[in-house]
Amino acid sequence: MSFSMRDKLLQQLGIEVPVICGPMYPGSNPELVAAVSEAGGMGVVQPISMTHIYKHDFREGLRLIKSLTDKPFGVNFTLMDGVKVYEQRNRQWMEIAIEEGVKFFLTSLGNPKPIVKVAREHGITVYHDVTTRSFAQKAVDAGVDGLNCVNNRAGGQTGQVSPEQILEELGDLAVPLVCAGGVGDEHDFKRMLDAGYAGVQLGTRFLATTECQVPDDYKQAIVDHGEDDIVWTNKLAGTFSSVIRTPDMEKLGLRTGPITSRLLKNRRTKKLTRMLLLLRSTQRYKKVALNPGYAQYWQAGKGIGHIQAVESAGDVVRRFAGEL
Numbered sequence: 001m002s003f004s005m006r007d008k009l010l011q012q013l014g015i016e017v018p019v020i021c022g023p024m025y026p027g028s029n030p031e032l033v034a035a036v037s038e039a040g041g042m043g044v045v046q047p048i049s050m051t052h053i054y055k056h057d058f059r060e061g062l063r064l065i066k067s068l069t070d071k072p073f074g075v076n077f078t079l080m081d082g083v084k085v086y087e088q089r090n091r092q093w094m095e096i097a098i099e100e101g102v103k104f105f106l107t108s109l110g111n112p113k114p115i116v117k118v119a120r121e122h123g124i125t126v127y128h129d130v131t132t133r134s135f136a137q138k139a140v141d142a143g144v145d146g147l148n149c150v151n152n153r154a155g156g157q158t159g160q161v162s163p164e165q166i167l168e169e170l171g172d173l174a175v176p177l178v179c180a181g182g183v184g185d186e187h188d189f190k191r192m193l194d195a196g197y198a199g200v201q202l203g204t205r206f207l208a209t210t211e212c213q214v215p216d217d218y219k220q221a222i223v224d225h226g227e228d229d230i231v232w233t234n235k236l237a238g239t240f241s242s243v244i245r246t247p248d249m250e251k252l253g254l255r256t257g258p259i260t261s262r263l264l265k266n267r268r269t270k271k272l273t274r275m276l277l278l279l280r281s282t283q284r285y286k287k288v289a290l291n292p293g294y295a296q297y298w299q300a301g302k303g304i305g306h307i308q309a310v311e312s313a314g315d316v317v318r319r320f321a322g323e324l
């Protein structure tokens, strides 16, 4: 069952190794995306990273990836339903991605149904990020081809339950399930495949690579820190995200103050408050990405303990492939 789901994933994505380099703000520079795809995995573009941090015109960034590899890569869309500026920008990016021949969309938040409709017309595969059964069921009903199961070990915004638990909750859904979170090395990868996942999505492991353009002190911190150094904060995005406990992070604090917390709980103010926090953290992460030594606001997941060196992304993918 899980073997055939792995085959299905490989066939849908047109790749050789069931390893996805997840979208990262910061981290998803085109050279990293291309290196993962070139080695047989699936690199995924984070459009805001591409345009705001790495300063590529969106189409030119996609073309840069295509100049570095002939293999497939994907584009991530964070769906902010009802927020006109975001919807319009996503629509523009999507049209360009289609024109440039992208065949894999990875969606997060929001309702993927309108994206699935467009994707079907162009032979594009859509996977959607989920953290719970109810979101997963909605995404499958909307017609997505696979689910990216974000667990509580993930870097960036986390899920609520362990990789094993979410697999148990979603195991009967008839689409490939990807383990997103906590995979640091090839042994973690093998364990997740043996547990029944069709593939894995990694973020933290690919930050500590030669192709990734985050500052060197961030990469070295990933090598030097262990699982116990990972903490959750809701100060950066309103929902919980995993970061390395650094003196700068401690100074910023890990929880919003009482007023913001109240606004985050209120049904009417929740969405706007989250968006404002997200906008502020977008600026913070941009400074972190572009100015080494600015502040140690370093997102990373619990797979960090199994990351021993900064390596090339291609070597990471090839070592994982050795476990198949």
Ligand SMILES: Cc1cc2nc3c(=O)[nH]c(=O)nc-3n(C[C@H](O)[C@H](O)[C@H](O)COP(=O)(O)O)c2cc1C
Binding pocket: 021, 022, 023, 024, 025, 026, 027, 046, 076, 108, 129, 153, 154, 155, 156, 157, 180, 181, 182, 183, 201, 202, 203, 204, 205, 299, 300, 301, 302, 303
């Ligand atoms: C620095 C960083 C930034 C991230 N930014 C995004 C993002 O902008 N959009 C998104 O969908 N996921 C984002 N993620 C999540 C990753 O795509 C991926 O699912 C996650 O890192 C997997 O967990 P791992 O870090 O334990 O491997 C980010 C993760 C990290 C570490």
